[in-house]
Amino acid sequence: MARETGASCRLCRRENLKLFLKGDRCYGDKCAYERRPYPPGQHGQRRGGKLSDYQLQLREKQKVKRMYGLMENQFRRYYDLAERHKGITGTNLLLLLECRLDNVIYRMGFASSRDQARQIVRHNHVLVNGRRVNIPSFQVKVGSVVEIHEKKRNVPVILEAMETVARRGVPNWMEVDKEAFRGTLKALPNREDLTMPVQENLIVELYSK
Numbered sequence: 084m085a086r087e088t089g090a091s092c093r094l095c096r097r098e099n100l101k102l103f104l105k106g107d108r109c110y111g112d113k114c115a116y117e118r119r120p121y122p123p124g125q126h127g128q129r130r131g132g133k134l135s136d137y138q139l140q141l142r143e144k145q146k147v148k149r150m151y152g153l154m155e156n157q158f159r160r161y162y163d164l165a166e167r168h169k170g171i172t173g174t175n176l177l178l179l180l181e182c183r184l185d186n187v188i189y190r191m192g193f194a195s196s197r198d199q200a201r202q203i204v205r206h207n208h209v210l211v212n213g214r215r216v217n218i219p220s221f222q223v224k225v226g227s228v229v230e231i232h233e234k235k236r237n238v239p240v241i242l243e244a245m246e247t248v249a250r251r252g253v254p255n256w257m258e259v260d261k262e263a264f265r266g267t268l269k270a271l272p273n274r275e276d277l278t279m280p281v282q283e284n285l286i287v288e289l290y291s292k
Contacts, residue, residue, distance in 0.1 A: 140289035143282055150279065151180045152197050157220075162290050173283030174274050181272060184209065185219035187229055191259050191266035192248030193241055208235040223268050230265035 134142070148158045165175035180186060185200040188209060194200035201219045203209060209216055210230050211223065223229060231241060245261055253259050256276060259266040 137289075140285045143285040144289055147177075147180070147281055147283070147286060150197075150281075151183070151186060152201065153180075159290070162286070171274075173287045176286065177274070177277055177281070177283055178271055179222070181277070182222050182224075182268070183219065184211065184216060184221040184223055184229070187223045187257075187266075187268060190254055191229065191257055192245050192253055192261075193231055193264070193266075195240070195244040195247060199240060199244070203231075203238075203241065208232050208238065208241070225268055225270055228265060228267050230263070236264050 144158070148155070151158075153161070161179050162172075162176055165179055166172050168175045181190075185194075185197055185204050188194050188200040188203060189197045194203055204219045204221075205217055207215055207217050208231055210232055211221065212227055215232065231238075235241070241264075253266075254272065254276065256268070256270045256272045257266055258269050
């Protein structure tokens with residue numbers, strides 16, 4: 084499974100936005116973006132100036148792609164699928180990304196980052212409607228019950244994530260029973276519920292060329 088293997092904090096600095104790629108560390112004093120809020124590299128502090136339309140569109144696409152931990156081909160397939168659905172393409176794209184199983188596990192608080200959630204899924208720790216699923220890109224449907232396998236509920240990273248989820252909270256379109264290690268996707272979020280600083284229209288403009 085292809086994924087970014089470089090330093091996560093460099094991605095946040097490059098996108099000039101905290102992407103919360105390292106879980107609880109991103110909320111503390113050790114956050115590299117807080118300490119060095121400028122692009123990485125020898126000339127990072129000297130970078131500036133007005134970006135062209137293409138650069139703005141590219142940076143927005145890179146930001147969302149990195150936020151959800153996807154490679155280019157994966158992300159493009161999600162865009163093509165969103166374009167075929169009824170409704171606004173940009174909103175469809177975000178909803179498809181939000182319904183990925185690894186993202187749902189992260190949102191419910193069973194993992195401290197999407198990368199960690201992907202590992203939890205790949206290691207067969209997750210059940211969807213009572214059936215084991217180990218595919219991070221699995222699309223969770225409204226009404227589906229997602230839970231941690233009974234034999235895996237003492238895994239330290241899962242327990243730690245559940246203790247720290249209060250920092251970011253659980254979205255209102257999900258319902259979580261922490262004691263049962265179980266959550267339900269009650270509904271699809273509205274666009275206004277997705278508070279990430281994302282301008283998905285720029286991604287649509289980039290891919291529409």
